[in-house]
Amino acid sequence: MTQAISVNEQQLDLLFHALSNQTRRALLAQLRSGPRIVTDLARSYKMSLNAISKHLLVLEKAGLIDRKIEGRIHICQLQAEPMMSAEKWLQNYQEFWSNNLDSFAEYVEQKYSDESKDKDEKS
């Protein structure tokens, strides 16, 4: 029923959860410019290093970053592939928002083309 979604549900849970926090999204954004070490990443935030450490763990569990340990420093690196799963999942709904946008466009067009000439009372 409702055409299987095909991606691992547990993985999607972790992934969407990881993305549902502003700090974590900001961390990912930072990593777009290249690998960074934990202390460096943490510098931008008001919260403690420990808090950032925890956020990084959440991202790691979701597969969104990996880390290479070199001596006492941990080098974090973006791993964006899991986002493909999210993309794929979202694409199951693409038709809906584009349909809606189409009808919204129609609505706007109708509304402003002739400014309430005739009352559209639906079906």
Added chain:
Amino acid sequence: MTQAISVNEQQLDLLFHALSNQTRRALLAQLRSGPRIVTDLARSYKMSLNAISKHLLVLEKAGLIDRKIEGRIHICQLQAEPMMSAEKWLQNYQEFWSNNLDSFAEYVEQKYSDESKDKDEKS
């Protein structure tokens, strides 16, 4: 720094959070085939109607469904547009995963094209 993301962060929090639960994703999937009333939606799950009611509220707050109340029944309807924000956000990372996929493709090609006959290292 790190090129602003441009979508409302609070909205993304609600949206990704709403999507981070399997039951809620399943509810959305059900709604792809058209509007449904709460009791009907709830029928597919082992959990209580109340639990589903709460899940629907989460989806509603994220803007992913709306409801039309007709007498005692609530007709829920998919509103997929907010997913566009998620899409847009994810697309900031598309280059990363496609780069990775490209190099993976190269790797596969190299590995299986001639099964280590001669090493084509074509920069």
Added chain:
DNA sequence: TTATTAATCAACCATATGGTTGAATATATA
């Protein structure tokens, strides 16, 4: 060796989450 630095671990706290059960509130139906 002794500090200092990088990071995690552990314990704690307040609040959120996901679920339950048992009203309560309307609205339909007999």
Added chain:
DNA sequence: TATATATTCAACCATATGGTTGATTAATAA
């Protein structure tokens, strides 16, 4: 009218989340 149906509200519970502070561990630097 009385009763059944659709849904939410309210209270509760266990666990998760997001943060804190204070060790602890390991690697560097003095």
